[in-house]
Amino acid sequence: MSTLNMSKTTLFCPHCELMMKDHSDAEAVAEFGCCHDCKLHFVDPDKVSWHAGSRPSASKVSDRIKRRNQFRVKHYKLAA
Ligand SMILES: [Zn+2]
Numbered sequence: 001m002s003t004l005n006m007s008k009t010t011l012f013c014p015h016c017e018l019m020m021k022d023h024s025d026a027e028a029v030a031e032f033g034c035c036h037d038c039k040l041h042f043v044d045p046d047k048v049s050w051h052a053g054s055r056p057s058a059s060k061v062s063d064r065i066k067r068r069n070q071f072r073v074k075h076y077k078l079a080a
Pocket of ligand 1: 013014015016017018034035036037038039
């Protein structure tokens with residue numbers, strides 16, 4: 001069982017500013033200081049740079065938010 005440092009938990013991701021929603025987000029914040037989605041798209045491809053302090057540009061974060069929102073629209077679209 002992993003331990004989770006709740007002192008690092010926040011309600012919104014400091015990078016994409018979206019609301020944290022589940023345990024995977026809380027774990028990502030505790031370990032990397034971002035939500036699980038940011039971890040998957042910005043941390044995992046280059047953890048060395050992330051740990052060295054590199055962060056995604058505002059345009060990369062904005063592009064990711066747009067892509068994520070497009071995906072969600074498809075899930076919430078009502079059938080005719
Ligand atoms: Zn995020």
